[in-house]
Amino acid sequence: MTTIALEQDTRRAARPAPAPIPLSRIAAVELRKSFNTRSGFWLMASIGIAAVVATGAVVLLAPNDQLTYDTFGAAIGVPLSIILPVVAILSVTSEWSQRSGLTTFTLVPHRSRIVLAKGIVAVGIGVASMVVALAIGALGNIVGSAIAGVPTVWDDGFGFLSGVVLFNVLGMLVGFMLGLLIRNSAGAIVAYFVYSFVLPTLAMLLADSQQWFKDLQPWVDVTYTQSTLTEGSLSAEQWANLGVTHLVWLIIPLIVGIRLVLRSEVK
Amino acid sequence: MGESAHHLGVDPERPQGEVLGVTSARSLMCGGPRTRDAGYMIKVESLTKTYGAFTAVDDVTFTALPGRVTGFLGPNGAGKSTSMRIMVGLTPASSGYAEVSGRRFADLPNPGLEVGVLLDASAQHAGRTGREILMVSQMMMGLPASRVDEMLDLVSLTPTESARRVRNYSLGMRQRLGIATALLGDPEVLILDEPANGLDPAGIRWMRDLLRGYADKGGTVLLSSHLLHEIEVIADDLVVIGNGKIVAQGTKAELLRAAGTLVRTPNVQDLANALTASGVAFQPSHATGSADALRVDAEPELVGKVAHLAGVPLAELRAAEGAGLEEMFLELTADTQRDGAAA
Known part of the structure; x- marks a missing residue:
């Protein structure tokens, strides 16, 4: 019995239960994790670099009559629509491909909170990147038109610009969804390119040859409805098209992906 | 084994096993004093994990006590790592449960402050520096930034080393970083899977002293190993697992006797x-x-x-x-x- 008493003496006094980790802190940590690897840093830097290069190319190469804000916006949008989804994909898949999830999910065992925080960070990075990129484009428009000696043309309204931001945020969420669903960096990036470049091409070919598919396309082709966001203001039916296609191609697979992440084994 | 084994109670002080070996060790341990269970910090109860027809962990039950180092011993593939992953909520159990500090791991509000976990030292983003890895955990636990330097000092990683990316780390350096991460939140419980892997003899000695000191201050340590001698020198209690089943458990003294x-x-x-x-x-x-x-x-x-x-x-x-x-x-x-x- 003496040994028992001794062992109990060595126990520490019971500690008060610590406060739960707030979601804001998880999001702040996830934001830091997007920048603090070498690949993450350069991926984020490439957003700014791509915007500057695209703007510079327009200033140097575009004919004077096309030196309008719309041209700058379009030139910047293309590289960002590729980079941003990759940022979202890697924020999820690196936990598995780099196996850092072992630490992440032991520090925060409720995986849904990590997923939510990563989603918030992805959308935040998407919006912030677009704002910065469009500001760089605006600067390019002012400088470019001054160099060319033509009037500065602001032909894009707020509605159109928010459509472009929404287009990119949706693209990021598609990447995020594929990351959750596939949980492998290379696989999810390949899937994203199939999703946004191969499937739309096939859909276009099909629509050209089959009238029934052409009629149906606004209700089934997600990249088709996304592209309407970059073509000016949407009609009510186009919003409905956007909603329906994203329900099928984004929301439902996103729910499946989240369930898989919550249940899967982290090794 | 042709000779028949008898158990007629030659020595009434000792419980007699059927045939000396696995079964006798187990029955001996079950007869041992279990009154200390009231103070356990880790409790694993009838834990089972199956993958299709394969049973990786088969009805595993044990406890780990404060102030003691519990060695979780078994050959490779015996189910040690799977059991530990279940304990920290990374793998769902097929049946049974595990509790740490009296709660399921998922119910701990800020697990890093209560349980230090090191399951695989190589499971880190290779492109992050050692210091950044500690910073990320320190931020998540809500600790002051100074804690990172304290831990780097404790595990003897120099500022130059901690500024290097983990892809350039040796396994020994990764283990030190992993230990630093586990100890960051000053937890009461440590769960370490093969922490001595990749350490040189001096490193193993350092780890042993560190864990001994930690347990002597009232901490609970559960560490796994596939090396009997490695665990013999540090553990107070032993849980021996083979093919997913516990084959013996008790204090080291009891098992050796x-x-x-x-x-x-x-x-x-x-x-x-x-x-x-x-x-x-x-x-x-x-x-x-x-x-x-x-x-x-x-x-x-x-x-x-x-x-x-x-x-x-x-x-x-x-x-x-x-x-x-x-x-x-x-x-x-x-x-x-x-x-x-x-x-």
Whole structure:
């Protein structure tokens, strides 16, 4: 019995239960994790670099009559629509491909909170990147038109610009969804390119040859409805098209992906 | 194993096993004092994990106590890592449950402050610096930034080393970083999977002293290893697992004592008959590397007396001290055939 008493003496006094980790802190940590690897840093830097290069190319190469804000916006949008989804994909898949999830999910065992925080960070990075990129484009428009000696043309309204931001945020969420669903960096990036470049091409070919598919396309082709966001203001039916296609191609697979992440084994 | 084993209670102070070895060690431990369970910090209850037809963890039950280092011992593939992953909520259990600090791991509000976990030192983003990895955990736990430097000092990672990316780390450096991460939140419980892997002898010594000091201050340590000797030097309690099942558990002292007596004689058959007649359990032992030895489930004094009365000359008579544990462990290892297949 003496040994028992001794062992109990060595126990520490019971500690008060610590406060739960707030979601804001998880999001702040996830934001830091997007920048603090070498690949993450350069991926984020490439957003700014791509915007500057695209703007510079327009200033140097575009004919004077096309030196309008719309041209700058379009030139910047293309590289960002590729980079941003990759940022979202890697924020999820690196936990598995780099196996850092072992630490992440032991520090925060409720995986849904990590997923939510990563989603918030992805959308935040998407919006912030677009704002910065469009500001760089605006600067390019002012400088470019001054160099060319033509009037500065602001032909894009707020509605159109928010459509472009929404287009990119949706693209990021598609990447995020594929990351959750596939949980492998290379696989999810390949899937994203199939999703946004191969499937739309096939859909276009099909629509050209089959009238029934052409009629149906606004209700089934997600990249088709996304592209309407970059073509000016949407009609009510186009919003409905956007909603329906994203329900099928984004929301439902996103729910499946989240369930898989919550249940899967982290090794 | 042709000789029949008897258990007629030669020594009333000790519970008698059926045949010395696995079953006897287990029954001995179950009869041991379990009153300390009230203070356990880790409790694993009937834990089972199946993958299709394969059972990786099979009805595993044990506890780990504060102030003690509990060694989780078993050959590769025995189910140690799977059990540990279940304990920290990374793998869902098929049935049974595990509790840490009296709660399911997922119910801990800020687990890093209560349980330090190191499951795989290489499971880190290779492109992050060592310091950044600690910073990320420190931020998540809500600790002051100074804690990162304290931990780097504690595990002897220099500022230059901590500024390097983890892809350039040796396994030993990764283990040190992993230990630093586990200790960051000053937890009451440590769960470490093979933490000595990749450490040099000085590093192993350092780790041993660190964990000993941690347990002496009242901390609870559960550490796994596939090396008996590594765990023998540090653990107070042992849980031995093979093919997903617990084959023995108890204090190290109990398990080592359980081995009984090793006796060597040219007249093995005569001694066997004499022991059988006296009702003492025994079995052939290969601990000496030859066929003339028996491992007897009794004190050396009694074995000597039996041999003397039977007129059997002895070549060697000593307490087996862990030989039973080692043989049991070798048996487990042989069953899994991993080392054999590699040779």
